[in-house]
Amino acid sequence: xxxxxxxxPAVQPRWMIWSGYVLSGLAIxxxxxxxxxxxxxxxxxxxxxxxxxWAPEKAFxxxxxxxxxxxxxxxxxxxxxxxxxxxxxxxxxxxxxxRIDSPLFSHVLFGVYLGLIMWAGLWLREPxxxxxxxxxR
Numbered sequence: 001x002x003x004x005x006x007x008x009p010a011v012q013p014r015w016m017i018w019s020g021y022v023l024s025g026l027a028i029x030x031x032x033x034x035x036x037x038x039x040x041x042x043x044x045x046x047x048x049x050x051x052x053x054w055a056p057e058k059a060f061x062x063x064x065x066x067x068x069x070x071x072x073x074x075x076x077x078x079x080x081x082x083x084x085x086x087x088x089x090x091x092x093x094x095x096x097x098x099r100i101d102s103p104l105f106s107h108v109l110f111g112v113y114l115g116l117i118m119w120a121g122l123w124l125r126e127p128x129x130x131x132x133x134x135x136x137r
Contacts, residue, residue: 012127019121019124020124020126021121021125023118023120023121024118026117026121028073028074030114031066031069031070031073031086032070034063035064035066035067035070038062041060046059052096052097053096072085073122080126080129087118090112090115093111094108097111
């Protein structure tokens with residue numbers, strides 16, 4: 001692959017940019033809400049963490065981690081790195097739900113849904129990512 005393939009086109013349709021920011025904003029809002037709830041150690045968080053088979057005190061470090069990863073995703077210069085790292089975090093959530101035999105479509109795949117929203121938003125607003133993963137050849 002040459003470096004010419006990574007050069008972004010000069011004009012990007014406005015609907016793509018705005019759609020990308022809306023999807024990314026939804027993902028960021030969810031991740032921020034989730035991380036703040038974990039940092040506040042709310043009763044619902046500690047009880048759910050215990051139900052998932054984790055020690056309740058593990059919620060706080062997970063909240064710190066998710067907040068850091070979300071900030072990486074929100075900053076344009078580090079958004080791709082943030083998306084890759086959040087994908088790993090979401091994989092852990094999927095594995096946790098598989099381990100305790102949660103319902104497939106509502107619990108197990110919820111992390112996949114969030115990941116798809118996050119990556120779709122980034123793909124729509126980031127020309128370099130579209131150059132790496134074009135829809136058509």
